[in-house]
Amino acid sequence: MNGTGVRYDAVIIGAGLAGLAAVSALITSGARVALVERKPFVGGRAYSYLHPALQEVVDSQHVLVGCCTNVRHLCATAGVADLVRWYDRYAFLEPGGRQSDLTLxxxxxxxxxxxxxxxxxxxxxxxxxxxxxxxxxxxxxxxxxxxxxxxxxxxxxxxxxxxxxxxxxxxxxxxxxxxxxxxxxxxxxxxxxxxxxxxxxxxRLGIPTLPLSEFYGRIAEHYVLQGGTVYERTSVAQVEQRGNEWLVRLNGGEELSTRTIISAVSFEHVAKLLGEDLTARALPQGVSHFCHSPITSIHLWYDCEFTSLDHAALLDTGIEWMFHKSRIRRWPAERGSYLELTISASHTQLCESRETLLARSIGELEKFFPNARSATLRKSSVLKEAKATFSVLPGMDRFRPDQETAVPGLMVAGDWTNTGWPSTMEGAVRSGYLAAEAAARQLGSANRFLQPNLPPAGLMRLLARE
Structure with missing residues (x-):
């Protein structure tokens, strides 16, 4: 999906959720927008890929909850809201199989x-x-x-x-x-x-029913149909400010000029994208206070189902959550059973071998589902994401920058910016909408894109402060 024009109202660099949200907002307001992404897929850290050895599509499961009003708005605007499966029950399992449900x-x-x-x-x-x-x-x-x-x-x-x-x-x-x-x-x-x-x-708990790159790829395709331009597999060689204009030089030699630019990359990549001098002007506090927290996921393909649960929290083990992805995606029974086990904040697991992680996780899984011992494990994979999220350490708020920087025409987006939310898909989308509002202001428009929180319901209408 390569564009031929070189002049845009806004150029957005980074096609994670923040970048997709910014594109969505600006295009719906009538702006001419280009989105540049160095990877062959969109979604940023919410991605999936075809495992070359297993020939299976793998991702680290991302979920949303009903209070994620901006993610839900992005999905609805792009026509993919019906590809999220919603649940009103959280299952908690103890070793031995005892189940407790928190149900709405x-x-x-x-x-x-x-x-x-x-x-x-x-x-x-x-x-x-x-x-x-x-x-x-x-x-x-x-x-x-x-x-x-x-x-x-x-x-x-x-x-x-x-x-x-x-x-x-x-x-x-x-x-x-x-x-x-x-x-x-x-x-x-x-x-x-x-x-x-x-x-x-x-x-309410919402889980996309498609692999993540396919799910968010549909959002990108929607905005191409609306007139947006997406440059995939395209790196930015240089970002240069020329008076009131910006020049974005791509590695392939093409140059894009624009009045506003949104950097929608992770905090550790901002200086690589913008250069040290421009980064220092835009982010005077820097990004040295930010750090990552990893997620490790264990992917298991069995020949048959041994639980009817779509998802569950697994207590008193190293596994935080089980996602029964074949059920969530409604696979036919003959395809077998595909489960993902997630280990959040997996700092120690980063140093462990695949064999150690796999053996321990399967052993822990069997404590909850004894019938797994009689099922045949066909395939397995371990996915370690060392930079899955940024850590919301105590005191971090003072280092999170606003989306509109001190440099005219330059905005930053990403869940690490000042969104009022932690490192979540909702935080990323909020940042994209806020960056788009700042870009719109600099283009002479007062459009608002950020969606309000869900209103309090029931007795909370009397109790919750706004």
Missing amino acids: SALPAPLQTLPSFATAAMLSWKDKIAIGTALQSFLRGYPRTDGESVADWLRRKRQPESAIRHFWRPVVISALNDTLDRCSMRYAGQVFHETFLRSAEGG
Whole structure:
């Protein structure tokens, strides 16, 4: 998908979710936009690829929840909203197979999960009382400052170790992809407020039914049909400011001129893209305070199904989550069963061998699903993503830059920028919309693209602060 023109209202570099959101917003406002991506696919870290040895398409599962209003808006605008499968139940499994479900009921928020929470076998009554008392901290909102860690907050709230193991830790590490001592309570509080309390809709779980590059590729294709230009497999050789104009020189020799440019690359690539001098002007605080947190996923293809669950949190092991991808994607039974096991914040696993990880993960899986021992494992793969997310360390907010920089015509986007959200797909899309709003202003338009949060529902209409 290569364009022939060289003059654009905006050039966006990086086709992750931030870049796709910026393209979406600007094109719908009538701007002429080019999107440049060095990889052969879009989606950024939300990608999939054909495993050359296994001949299977592999990705690290990304999910969204109902409160992700901007991701949902992006999907709806591009016509792919029906390719997300939604769930109203979270299953928690203990070794041995005992299952506890947190299910959305018809009770008004914030009581929607109360019946299932009250009967959850994974928690004692002491745990439930402690958790319920602590959750009251988030009825009106969540912390506005980010200086306290989740671990310190849990100690301050005197949470039992069993409540931490079976509730707080699984939710936080799955949502924020880091350990409790490395996550800011501001963002953990946001997770609990938006998904468990504010409204039932906010807590629904959505999983794309296509491999991620195919899913987000359809969004890119939609905007090409709307008049956008996408340069894939194209690197940027140089970005140069010329008065009120920008020149983007591509490695193939083509030059794109524009009034506004959006850098939608990860924090560690900004200086490589813009150069040290321009980066220092645009981001005077730099990016040295940012660091990554990894995710490791184990992919297993069996000859038959041994569980009817589409997904589940696996407690008391090294695995955070199981996604039954063949069921989510509605494979025919004869294709067998495809499962992905995710290990969030997998700092130690980065140094382990594939064989060690695979053997331990299969052994842990069989603790939950004994019938897996009689199934035949046809194929397996281990995917390590060392730079899966940035860490929302306590105190990081002061280093997250706004999307509109001090350099006229230059915007930055990415989940690491100042979005009010942690390192999530929602944060990335919000950054793209905010960068597009800044670009639109510099082009003489007052268009607004950022979508509002879900309104509080039920009793939360009286309790939640806006």
